[in-house]
Amino acid sequence: MGFIEVWYLIIGNPVLNVLIALSQLLSGSFGLAIIVLTIIVRLISWPLTKRQLKSSKTMQDMQPKIQELQKKYGKNQQKLQQEMMKLYKEAGVNPLGCLWPMLVQIPIWIALYQAIMRALATTPENLLDLAHRLYSWDIVNQAIPLSSKFLWLDLGQPDPYWILAIIVGGTMWVQQKMTQAPAVDPRQQSQSRMMLLMMPLMFGFLTLMFPSGLALYWAVSNIIGIITQYFVTGGWGYLKFRSPSQST
């Protein structure tokens, strides 16, 4: 069995079938099915998210100490890195921890992209291919064909009005801003600013290129992320935080 077959067996086909079954349960609304699937994915990845949020909160609390180190070793980057890593280790925080929830979601994005394109079956070949991937569940087979309409969107096409791109980019910026600690060093500050903008811009751009069904997943996932972050870390985090250079 090759990688492609394993992929479809373990991830591709289950996501496709669950999405179609959800759509049937939700009065044939494919858009609602994507939203519910997003919630399910966020629930499954909750242990990872929780750990990341806790670590984010700890890092937030450590901010005065980090700023102190930045002031102290600002000119010696190597030493600064060493001291910061030491500090993280003492606090039991993994600075890479924030990446895992995202890495875990990448296969889901790919599977979802494929599922959207397959489920909406824009060509006869797509529809025929779909037949080979559906489980024998009645609920799945009775849901076909699916309507691609949801609100103003055609879920198989990018949003022509850019509304979703703005929502995806905006929510991603807010979510990142809530967790990204401001730097004291001017060089690091510009790097941080770039990082803060890069992801939202990248995903905003991807939203314009990919089916709006996938962008809907990103948007809902971001909104859930913001809400959980707000409640777990107890507030807006760094969103309301002013860096020392800004406050002077």
Next chain:
Amino acid sequence: MKQPKILFLIVIALLPLTLVSCISGSAQLAKGWAGTAVHEGIIYVGTADGRVVTINSSTGNLEWSYSIAPVTAPSSGLACGPTLAPTAIYGTPVVDRDIVYIGTYSGKVLALNTSARGEDLPFPQARYGEWEWDCPIANAKSNAIVADLAMSEDALHVASSNGRVYSLDKGSGDENWRREDIPVLAEKLWASPVIQGDTLYVSTLDGHIYALSLETGELLDWFFESEAGFTSSPVIDEDTIFLGSFDRYLYAVKIGSDVPMWKFPEEKPAGNWFWASPIVNEGIVYAGCLDGKVYAIYAETGEELWQFESQDSRGKPAAIVSPPVLVGNLLIVANEAGNVYVINSETGDGERIKNRENSDKSTIDAQIRAPFCAQEGLVYIRGEDNQLYVVDIEKGEVSWKVNLTIEE
């Protein structure tokens, strides 16, 4: 903090690449699976490179070919903009004397005259009865024509992906009428319409059968509604419509009735959809299924007479996409894996036609999805490799094949 940032950047850079790598498998382009038609010793076929090709059935020589204008294929995901692609053709050519009609995925219906095309005159030659009709998009996503054209004495009936049904004058291509006010037809309309008497029957992917006046296009009183959508084009025998459904049943519906006469199989559903149109002969329905089986069913009762499982070269069931064809009392069945079977229509005993070069391989070295036809003991099959295969039933072998891709 540098390490996480670098990793972050790598993730960002890899993400689009990862997504791009999966595009080809998901957003498949329409390629078409036009079937074959034989008329007065000439084989007519739509090809994968967007042509209508005619082949002399005795010699295997090319008579003429006509290239339909390519289309702009939309970009998908991070693909680099739209590109030109051959027009996909799904419908089987319809031949009426010296005119061949064909519908295309680019939303056109063409009437091609065999003499004018043989002389390679510029298209269309009105004096030869040639014309081209552009289907309007009409606020729909697409005007693609996937269904076969239904021909009556003086008109062609076209079902379009824009959800409308059109009647065109055979001689001029002028619209006789159009039916565009049926809301449930507003999405894909891919099943081929069929004519019975003075009525045109249209089935939809969302599970309706409509009856339209052939003369005026008016909706008649009767329609049928099913819980699941219909996958196959309908077939009518006397006053009963037979068609496959997404719920993995084959339906028999008496015209005028609100409830199905029967659903097959009686107990649990089949292994997959009945995608191919069934055929009916002397009270028996022969239906190919995507579960790899062909079923013979009593048309009156829905009881199973026999079933036959088709396989791929590894011995696993392979989907039947093309409708079976009856030659005398022999049922010819081709599966997606490229195997062709000759089955006794009474007993269900069948034999696979072996590959001449390697008997372990499939009958032909390509997938079979297109409808095929038979005449005088020969079966004309267009493979997905864009080759025309001619299978001799009596000899039980592929007699000859011809490449339909023509270099400019």
